[in-house]
Amino acid sequence: MSKAFSNAKKGELFELKAELNSQSNSTRKEAVRKTIASMTIGRDVSGLFTDVLNCMQSPNIEIKKLVYLYIVNYAHTKPDLAILAVNSFVRDSEDPNPLLRALAIRTMACIRVDKIVEYLLEPLQRTLHDQDPYVRKTAAVCVAKLHAMNPELVQDQGMLDSLLDLLTDGNPMVVSNAVASLMDIAEYRPDFFKIDSPLVMKLLHALNECNEWGQVLLLDALAEYNPRNHDEADAIVERVTSRLQHANGAVVLAATRIVIANAEKLSSDEKRMNSLKKLTAPLISLLSANGEFQYVALRSIRIINQKYSFLFQNDVRVFFCKYNDPLYVKFEKVELLIALLDESNSSIVLQEMNEYASEVDMDFVKKSIEGIGRIALAHEASADKCVELLVALLKAGHDGVTDQAVVVLKNIFRSYPQRYLSVVEVICNNCESIGEPDAKASMIWIFGEYAEHIPQVVELLGELMEGFSTEPVSVQLQLLSAAVKVYLARGHEGKGLLESALRLSTKETYSTDLRDRGYAYSRLLSCGDEVARKVVMNERPAVSDTRGEMSADLQADLSRNMGKMSSLLMRKSASLRSPTAPPVLTVRDSDNLLSMGNDELLMIDDGPTDAIQGRENGSEQFLGTDDLIGALPSVANGSQPPQKDAKAGNLLDELFGAPGKRIDRQALERVEISFNSSGPGVSSSMLPVAPATAPARAQPLPPVDDILSLPATQPQK
């Protein structure tokens, strides 16, 4: 079967070969088309190289273009044969028709074969001074192409100077392509080309003449310039502001980037306010574009909003979600609603969020409920209203909604301990409808934490304990902790519960985490209830929400790159530097971590972003299960800042290493101290809060599951 197939294929190639060599123009044309069609769908037709090359002499421009395309595609596999095409290219580059001249050098510069590069030099030099602007603009880009292949050659031939000459060309498109080319080369060699003041004025002038793409290219280049004084900044911003009215969103965003970058350098506060205020309307207008571009606009607004929130404060309604918005647009809008919430608009925003919580799409529903919870943490004045909404959602009892509401309420309990006691009862009454592990874990944590206020807590947990073995580890860990807390709060009443929890987690489990924690608790309890209470019922570090705020450092970096990839990924631009560009001084441990998948890697890689990532992805953003225990984080996490490590480490050795050995009280007090001082979640020590230059290797590589829980244990400021 397979043989027949390959024969058929061979036959087809054979046929094509014959047709390519046919005398008839139309047959040849059809054959070239067929060949390219095969190439397009990924079939290897490189065997026809010489035959296709023969068709290159055709006067028909369509055939010519197709043949060129073919050569570009296969030249690197047949470098020796590709040389045969050179004569034809060189001849075309001297053709009276500018279209052909341009086509010839454009194609030639795309062929990445060393030998051909040499033949390109002469035609390229010539076409850089061609009389036709269409050819010159093509040649300008060719210099960058050539530079990417052979930088020394470009330098030796003085082509960079020719390119610089083109900056004073009379044709706007030649100028914009020359600028783009120079900026491209400058990315490899930052020292070679700097935009200076006279050039800035020239580019600002050319801006009016260029087509939309040329404008973006010029604006991108202008954004790199750092004005020397107030007057220059004034002039740049003034000239660029008119671009905000352009129909092309990329032009608008590129202009916005320049206004933001120069805002602080303007000569007066009044000018600054005026220029910034002109941004609001055009940016909001971008929200009437298609979904993809809305996403770009919303992310840019988020970045600007952190620094200049007054720009959007009065327009909160434009960020209300439409029913048919794509999910990623809705998510961005919710983020903005949270960020923009203040005294004046809190009631309409919350009402709107509540509306979303009863939508159809479960992901969106969860995001909105999470949003309500985050508002409660970030904006204390709204907390009561948020809890009220969440309780109503809880009572409505829809699948998923209840779960998410409990997860969110747990965070609120952490932030405002003992304030919403009445809600505990509602949760108890609805505990039947809570199913997801996250939600269950949260609910059990609440049971444990408020054991004193729930009369039926022993029964409730008892029922849950019956299904212990079928629960995922995250829930089991919570059950164990809750049992300990109930025992400590209710004494004798909770003893049965505690005993079964300890037995199940130490004797009948394969999970080492669970077993370790089980043993840790039993050792702790063996030191007496008072000691255990001190450790377990210790005050929790408070959690809060920064409403997606990023570090000033990151914000500045993202504004500088507004509309670019890094700003959309919300990552530092340095992390996206191309592999060919000069390396930035960062030590990464990425190689060791590759096996863990991209997203984890991403968090290790570039510090501050993970805060955002974590908040976006994690439904459990404030505390991981380890935090939920509240008291024994280091036992689970195993990594501590070095100096503290010594203290805690010894003790843990004692806890684990020598069964039955008695531990002195003083030692335990010390553990307690170190727990407290280690701050919320131990992971603070291994989070890359240090600048990117800090060698990641210096820190102990945490075990896999710690990395996985990184977003969860992220300390919140």
Add this chain to the structure above:
Amino acid sequence: MVASAIFILDSKGKTLISRIFRGDVDADITGDFCARVIDVDDESGLKPVFRVDSKKRTYAYVKHSNLYVVGVTVRNSNAAMLLEFLNKLVEVFKEYFKEVQEESIRDNFVIIYELLDEMMDFGFPQVSESKVLQQYITQDYHVLEVPRPPVAVTNAVSWRSEGIRHSRNEVFLDVIEKVNIVISGNGSTLRSEILGSLMVKSLLSGMPDLKLGLNDRLQLSQAGNNRREKSVDLEDIKFHQCVRLSKFESDRTISFIPPDGEFELMSYRLNMQVRPLVWVDAVIELKATRVEYLVKVRSQLKPRCIANNVRIRLPVQLDADTPSFKCSSGKYKYVPAQDELVWTIKQLKAGRELVMRGRFNLPSIGENQERDIATKRPITVSFEVPYFAVSGLQVRFLKVMEKSGYRALPWVRYITQAGDYQIRIV
């Protein structure tokens, strides 16, 4: 600095067309794309821009019908420009072969290669004016006659070629305003805006220079016009690239050399509280075996204005059947594929109120919770009101100046349409 390659993928992520502009990516992105977009179950992770770290590549894509148009880069490229370019690409394809679908992409691969080559060079966008492109990239070349690139390609006026001739010099202006409105269940307007656009069809010879006068408040005051004309606050305007932006910035004059044929001269957005022009009130009652609808529609237009082709789309439960309805005017149609009941009214005169009532049967089994979901979708309404611009915008004049000195006739029309017109159900 922009794209290393452009791909057109079908709905399964298979490559239909790929054009690699730089040597830093390879031709196979299907795996990456499937893993991050097509085969993703959890839609919440889906974003139009994403990065595959292991390959150090960043992707940006737009979805068009069943196709993905994808740009790939290894650098920190200008994503806004890339996405705008991909959109333009689709628009140009539309101009060339009407429908942009898998079939038409396959059939036209030759021209697509040519277009990609012309529109982008080494990843830098070059030209995207389809009118100009069509002058030198066509499907039917005359043999032996190689076209030359039109001067317009590189010119400052890159959107119009010289030597255009029309026997009657006319220019048509359409002011089209769309009302976007979201009304909450209790009848209050949550948000409303007007998106206006000024469409021009220019059939003018030579290189005409046009000047447009609107009743823009700032323009009027700049011109020292103190007559008490009704004026509109145009705060947020976007112009076609032919408009001289710096001129507008300095004295609010809208002057331009138009492209030939149809184009959108400007678009504007007014953030104003609009009274719902067409008011819909629906009561949907869910009973054990049926669901009852009582829908009222009322025109709140000015006297003498008529809303044409009013379509009211009401959400219907997934398992509903056998509709039986009565409308005081117009027709109803049940569209099971969309789970919608559509009530169509040809003409709705100012001040009129119409009623439709009726019911669907429901199978007796079925979860009420699932049925509830149907009513979470909003009611959407579409209509058109001719000879009326809801914002009050007026074209005061359109001056045409051309060196041959011909007289041109401008024609102006106004129309208001429903855009995103949503009414939430209680």
